[in-house]
Amino acid sequence: MRRFLLLISVVSLGLLVGCGSGSGGSTPKGVPTGGTGNTQPIAVDGGPVANTIYPNGAFIDVTICNPGTTTCQTINGILVDTGSFGLRILSSAITLTGLKTLTSGNSTLYNCINFADGSYLWGAAEVADVQMASELASSATIQVIADPAANTFTIPTNCSNGGIDEDNQVALGTNGILGVGPEPVDCGLACDPNGGNQFPPEPFYYLCASGTTCTPSFVSCGAICGDTSANQQVVNPVALFATDNNGVIIKLPTLSGGAASESGSLIFGIGTQTNNQVGSATIFTLDSQDTFSVTYKGVTYNSSNNTPSFIDSGSNAFFFPDTTIPTCTDVTSFYCPTSLLSLSATNLGTNNATGTVNFSIDNADNLFAEGGGADAAFSTLGGPNAGGGFDYGLPFFYGKSVFTSIDGAAVPSGTPAAPWWAY
Amino acid sequence: MAFGLGLPAFAALGGDVSSVHADQANMKASLKTTAGQAYTLHEIKTPMGMIVHEFVSADGRVFAVAWHGPSMPPMQQILGTYFQQFSAGVQAHHAAHVGRSPLNIQQAGLVVQSSGHPRGYFGRAYVPEMLPQGVTPDQIR
Numbered sequence: 001m002r003r004f005l006l007l008i009s010v011v012s013l014g015l016l017v018g019c020g021s022g023s024g025g026s027t028p029k030g031v032p033t034g035g036t037g038n039t040q041p042i043a044v045d046g047g048p049v050a051n052t053i054y055p056n057g058a059f060i061d062v063t064i065c066n067p068g069t070t071t072c073q074t075i076n077g078i079l080v081d082t083g084s085f086g087l088r089i090l091s092s093a094i095t096l097t098g099l100k101t102l103t104s105g106n107s108t109l110y111n112c113i114n115f116a117d118g119s120y121l122w123g124a125a126e127v128a129d130v131q132m133a134s135e136l137a138s139s140a141t142i143q144v145i146a147d148p149a150a151n152t153f154t155i156p157t158n159c160s161n162g163g164i165d166e167d168n169q170v171a172l173g174t175n176g177i178l179g180v181g182p183e184p185v186d187c188g189l190a191c192d193p194n195g196g197n198q199f200p201p202e203p204f205y206y207l208c209a210s211g212t213t214c215t216p217s218f219v220s221c222g223a224i225c226g227d228t229s230a231n232q233q234v235v236n237p238v239a240l241f242a243t244d245n246n247g248v249i250i251k252l253p254t255l256s257g258g259a260a261s262e263s264g265s266l267i268f269g270i271g272t273q274t275n276n277q278v279g280s281a282t283i284f285t286l287d288s289q290d291t292f293s294v295t296y297k298g299v300t301y302n303s304s305n306n307t308p309s310f311i312d313s314g315s316n317a318f319f320f321p322d323t324t325i326p327t328c329t330d331v332t333s334f335y336c337p338t339s340l341l342s343l344s345a346t347n348l349g350t351n352n353a354t355g356t357v358n359f360s361i362d363n364a365d366n367l368f369a370e371g372g373g374a375d376a377a378f379s380t381l382g383g384p385n386a387g388g389g390f391d392y393g394l395p396f397f398y399g400k401s402v403f404t405s406i407d408g409a410a411v412p413s414g415t416p417a418a419p420w421w422a423y
Numbered sequence: 424m425a426f427g428l429g430l431p432a433f434a435a436l437g438g439d440v441s442s443v444h445a446d447q448a449n450m451k452a453s454l455k456t457t458a459g460q461a462y463t464l465h466e467i468k469t470p471m472g473m474i475v476h477e478f479v480s481a482d483g484r485v486f487a488v489a490w491h492g493p494s495m496p497p498m499q500q501i502l503g504t505y506f507q508q509f510s511a512g513v514q515a516h517h518a519a520h521v522g523r524s525p526l527n528i529q530q531a532g533l534v535v536q537s538s539g540h541p542r543g544y545f546g547r548a549y550v551p552e553m554l555p556q557g558v559t560p561d562q563i564r
Contacts, residue, residue, distance in 0.1 A: 054521055083523075083540035114495040116537045116544055117526045118513030162498045162510035164517045173521055183542060190471040190493065199451055201471040201494060289493070289543030306491050306564035308538075308545055316522035319538070333520040333527065385525040387536025387547050387560075393523075 035133035044262040046376035048077025056316035056394040063131040066098040077175040081314030084179035086234035091147035093175040100127040107207035112159035119164040130237040137240035159203040182419030184239035192225040193218040244269025246409035254399035258375040271412030281422040284349030293348040294390035301389030315393030317381040334364035334383040435501040487549035
């Protein structure tokens with residue numbers, strides 16, 4: 001029997017406290033404020049957590065509003081992540097009251113996301129208008145992390161999955177995550193009631209009522225899944241923009257070694273304005289798992305070998321397998337070579353486009369110590385991906401404009417069907 | 424194809440071959456078995472497209488699991504008695520590393536490596552001393 005629960009009602013959660021609009025979280029360290037047109041400023045500035053530097057995190061401001069109103073709050077310190085899909089904000093960073101939570105009967109709809117590092121986010125699916133620069137995503141489903149703050153039910157085991165609940169600013173390292181990767185929604189057809197699955201997959205959506213066990217639920221992904229009902233899955237806000245809705249560009253300046261901070265841009269749309277043309281960039285189309293192929297030192301890493309490779313602004317270093325490079329003794333997730341290494345890899349898209357990437361890896365301990373320990377941007381930070389392939393994190397983005405097109409979106413004429421990366 | 428719900432969650436990693444069927448049932452998945460010289464590979468595939476490979480040695484023990492797909496696999500289900508050790512390893516990683524990175528738990532009795540992103544997760548877990556003679560970690564995919 002299909003367990004299909006139509007989520008039609010939206011009610012005010014009424015659990016958020018505060019006084020309307022204002023700035024959430026602590027005072028921003030960096031410069032990003034409201035952008036203009038299709039461009040929102042990025043700061044690689046160490047992030048919003050006091051006394052903690054988040055290395056190679058691309059942070060922006062995001063404005064959320066009660067749907068259809070001008071009652072809004074701008075929240076700083078949101079990580080720009082091309083590896084995930086949808087806006088997720090800590091409830092503790094939100095002072096705005098009046099966001100609408102999705103419900104069915106007396107149950108609240110919850111969303112879960114697992115990250116490959118073993119951490120997870122859990123919180124109610126709520127509806128907000130999302131503004132960045134002059135762009136507006138109306139009635140976007142977002143995840144409000146750790147809302148309600150005190151859970152009245154146990155987080156399902158298939159969500160927590162033995163991992164870390166990043167339900168606060170220190171654990172998360174940010175006030176939220178803006179997932180602007182190559183998909184429009186976080187789950188898609190597999191979670192859709194008409195997607196052909198007999199059971200809702202986990203860990204994505206759950207209906208929870210006080211005093212009961214949470215139940216996995218289907219949630220419609222709307223027109224993109226062939227439904228006549230509106231999308232209610234956590235959505236990449238860019239896909240909801242009226243224009244400039246087919247992808248993003250992350251543009252960061254060239255960096256050599258470490259710096260206290262870097263300033264760049266998140267540009268919305270691809271080929272829709274004079275400032276987002278593909279031009280001479282090479283386009284790499286993606287496979288069904290949003291990955292491509294990288295050859296390094298004679299070994300090819302791709303999903304066919306179960307060692308996929310990908311570009312991800314939300315990873316904070318070049319992560320790749322190379323047992324000849326020593327890892328640091330204090331933080332084994334970073335490399336600590338004895339001298340600067342100049343390396344090269346070759347990318348291959350499913351469209352057979354190729355490109356060589358030259359990059360350098362320096363000693364992470366030395367990088368963190370330079371600049372009096374105050375640096376937040378590092379172009380030569382690397383670490384192992386012992387069981388996997390290439391994970392081109394934020395250092396890959398310095399000195400480039402990196403395009404991420406959204407699966408299913410209209411792309412400029414002459415370019416292959418999305419999803420793809422280009423740089 | 425659907426199987427009964429609520430079966431006991433037997434250990435997978437480190438467990439016997441019956442745990443493969445428990446995992447299959449828990450994940451409401453299909454199962455394909457390929458016998459090799461050093462081990463038998465059981466491929467569990469869920470309706471969503473998540474694939475779990477369970478490597479069973481000649482003496483009937485699961486010495487490794489590997490996964491890839493659009494979601495993380497149910498770790499408690501596939502790691503069995505190693506689940507707590509995995510969880511402690513995640514805590515240690517998180518305490519040391521600020522920001523997102525692959526996971527690489529390297530302990531004497533357990534290796535867990537996890538990478539990827541939403542829609543494309545990949546990883547593996549194995550017990551080094553249980554690897555059959557001649558089997559290398561590179562084969563655990």
